[in-house]
Amino acid sequence: MPRKHRRLPEEPPTSPRRPRGQAPLWALVPWADIRRVSGDKPYRCPGCDLEIRPLSWHLVVVPRSDPEGRRHWHEGCWRIELNRTQGRRRDRA
Numbered sequence: 259m260p261r262k263h264r265r266l267p268e269e270p271p272t273s274p275r276r277p278r279g280q281a282p283l284w285a286l287v288p289w290a291d292i293r294r295v296s297g298d299k300p301y302r303c304p305g306c307d308l309e310i311r312p313l314s315w316h317l318v319v320v321p322r323s324d325p326e327g328r329r330h331w332h333e334g335c336w337r338i339e340l341n342r343t344q345g346r347r348r349d350r351a
């Protein structure tokens with residue numbers, strides 16, 4: 259049976275994409291401001307202890323009570339961290 263040759267629409271009706279700079283909803287926690295950023299410097303991710311490469315998009319987590327304690331995370335590492343801590347703030351070592 260013949261297949262209709264159909265092009266995909268240019269844009270999906272509702273784009274799941276959120277504006278740049280806005281963290282995905284799953285990443286948000288009540289105790290910190292979280293933004294999606296890319297920088298021109300490398301950062302060390304506290305989740306995997308590896309470098310976040312310059313110009314790659316990642317998350318920056320800024321505790322509301324301690325803005326100096328901000329950390330840069332790979333998105334995947336932050337997801338794992340949230341699963342582990344259930345969204346609570348981990349005590350600082």
Ligand SMILES: [Zn+2]
Nearest residue numbers: 303306332335
């Ligand atoms: Zn990481």
